[in-house]
Amino acid sequence: MSVAFGKQGMISGERAGKSECEVISDVFSSSLRLSDLKDADSAEWASFHWPLVVGKELSKITKTSGIVKKVLQVQVQKNEWAPALESLKSKFIREINQRAGKTLLTGINFKMES
16 A cells, blocks of 8 residues: 655545545554454454444443354343344444454344343
């Protein structure tokens, strides 16, 4: 990947046509990819990225508790959220895997917080 900034902050190379914020986001995101980390760090990595994937409101009522056989375990505060979360499950899996740069998850298990 080649990125060069010219005299007026113009970007050349693979990232041409993107704003400086998009370039910074790309660089930052790629530096946080899971593919560079050990498998033991997967649960912590997923826990860090969970609020970024689900958003502020859903992160208030959910909490990750680990990964078992590529299935993220998520505790939910109120059972009434289960149907909404289930309908978004594939979106969450897709985004987490995209952020990880590999297939980290094949499923998510939502369960009531005890």
